[in-house]
Amino acid sequence: MKPKQIIVIGGGAAGFFAAINSAQLCPDAEVVLLEKTNKLLSKVRVSGGGRCNVTHACFDNGLLVKHYPRGEKELKSVFSRFSTSDTINWFEQRGVKLKTEADGRMFPTTDTSETIVECLLREAEKLDVKIKQGVDVEEIIKNEDGTFSLNVKSGGTFSCDRLIIATGGNSKNEAYEWLRKLGHTIVKPVPSLFTFNIPDNPVTQLMGVSVPSARVRVAGSKLQTEGPLLITHWGMSGPAVLKASAWGARILSEMDYHFTALLNWLPKHTEEKLRIEFNDHREEFPARSVMGNCPLELPKRLWEYLVNKSGIAAETRWADLSKKNLNQLVNAILNDEYKVKGKTTFKEEFVTCGGISLKEVDLATMQSRVVPGLFFAGEVLDVDGITGGFNFQNAWSTAWVAAGNAVK
Numbered sequence: 001m002k003p004k005q006i007i008v009i010g011g012g013a014a015g016f017f018a019a020i021n022s023a024q025l026c027p028d029a030e031v032v033l034l035e036k037t038n039k040l041l042s043k044v045r046v047s048g049g050g051r052c053n054v055t056h057a058c059f060d061n062g063l064l065v066k067h068y069p070r071g072e073k074e075l076k077s078v079f080s081r082f083s084t085s086d087t088i089n090w091f092e093q094r095g096v097k098l099k100t101e102a103d104g105r106m107f108p109t110t111d112t113s114e115t116i117v118e119c120l121l122r123e124a125e126k127l128d129v130k131i132k133q134g135v136d137v138e139e140i141i142k143n144e145d146g147t148f149s150l151n152v153k154s155g156g157t158f159s160c161d162r163l164i165i166a167t168g169g170n171s172k173n174e175a176y177e178w179l180r181k182l183g184h185t186i187v188k189p190v191p192s193l194f195t196f197n198i199p200d201n202p203v204t205q206l207m208g209v210s211v212p213s214a215r216v217r218v219a220g221s222k223l224q225t226e227g228p229l230l231i232t233h234w235g236m237s238g239p240a241v242l243k244a245s246a247w248g249a250r251i252l253s254e255m256d257y258h259f260t261a262l263l264n265w266l267p268k269h270t271e272e273k274l275r276i277e278f279n280d281h282r283e284e285f286p287a288r289s290v291m292g293n294c295p296l297e298l299p300k301r302l303w304e305y306l307v308n309k310s311g312i313a314a315e316t317r318w319a320d321l322s323k324k325n326l327n328q329l330v331n332a333i334l335n336d337e338y339k340v341k342g343k344t345t346f347k348e349e350f351v352t353c354g355g356i357s358l359k360e361v362d363l364a365t366m367q368s369r370v371v372p373g374l375f376f377a378g379e380v381l382d383v384d385g386i387t388g389g390f391n392f393q394n395a396w397s398t399a400w401v402a403a404g405n406a407v408k
Contacts, residue, residue, distance in 0.1 A: 003161035010166035011035030014378025014395035016120045018164045021403035023127035036136035052113030055087045056389035057100040067390045071383030077363045082400040162406040169352025169379035183370045187382040189354030190253040194245045197342040198235035207233040215267035216244045219260035223248040242387045249353035257343045263336040286319035306332045355382045366402035375402040
């Protein structure tokens with residue numbers, strides 16, 4: 001028998017997608033979306049610098065799952081049911097065209113997240129999804145007849161036949177207590193996708209300087225990532241750093257975010273290749289200053305910083321560069337060291353490693369193995385992706401699968 005009432009908890013991307021698709025698949029059911037704050041789709045609004053990085057142009061599910069530090073194995077099943085192509089088609093069928101940028105990220109052609117927000121709000125209204133804000137559910141009770149009763153902090157109760165939880169990630173362990181009471185195991189949450197704080201280091205004077213590709217390693221671990229890197233006024237950011245923080249979320253948490261980051265500013269260069277280029281340059285331009293004449297594809301300000309860090313005087317000519325200084329410069333380029341002391345998390349866009357244990361969820365249906373009739377979608381699960389649209393793809397896919405099975 002089809003459900004008469006479906007409740008979705010969470011007014012973010014996964015919550016809206018679950019509610020909309022539930023209402024479309026089961027027109028006779030009353031679908032209610034509950035959001036504890038007075039803001040809807042807040043992460044959608046701010047993602048991608050306000051443009052909304054809807055998904056990533058990766059159409060091979062075997063490759064797609066490689067972008068998830070947690071959930072790689074389990075998401076194969078989910079993406080086989082609702083893929084990147086399905087996301088693109090879903091939005092295009094509703095008048096929202098997406099475009100692909102050089103790095104694979106996909107945005108609405110309007111370049112504004114409001115296009116996605118308005119699309120989801122419009123669909124919810126069209127399908128008569130009842131949206132209630134300021135509703136903070138503190139307790140879920142599974143009744144003997146299989147229905148659910150939801151007790152709200154401010155008083156009052158909601159009832160439903162099927163329940164979809166899409167409350168997103170939370171870095172506080174106690175925030176999951178109401179789900180623990182249902183019998184679910186919570187994998188301890190820790191932040192993912194954060195930048196590195198490098199206080200009192202002269203490198204921060206280069207804020208705004210970026211390189212197209214750098215390799216980031218964390219000393220004392222096997223953690224290593226590569227990609228664009230941006231120097232900020234507090235330390236380092238960009239995809240290379242964000243990927244390192246995602247893959248190393250638990251390792252870096254155990255280190256209390258105090259560690260040594262080893263940077264290779266030119267990962268495509270071997271030491272031998274670098275020395276050959278320097279020697280060739282010295283022979284061709286012996287009278288030119290090292291500081292003012294960079295033979296490599298590095299930003300001018302970064303080159304000057306690395307030359308200075310290597311103890312090379314500003315007036316030193318290539319012909320006069322000592323073997324010691326040359327070795328120091330090679331090391332500064334290929335094995336630069338920085339003491340990281342803390343992190344900075346994008347508050348609006350934070351991503352959490354941890355949540356509902358995937359062992360307790362049937363990924364083919366997104367239904368709880370502990371509580372029948374209860375479904376999960378999005379980041380409330382112990383699933384997280386690297387930056388680039390992968391977390392939204394997880395939200396769309398898990399929500400679609402949850403909705404499709406909740407209405408049965």
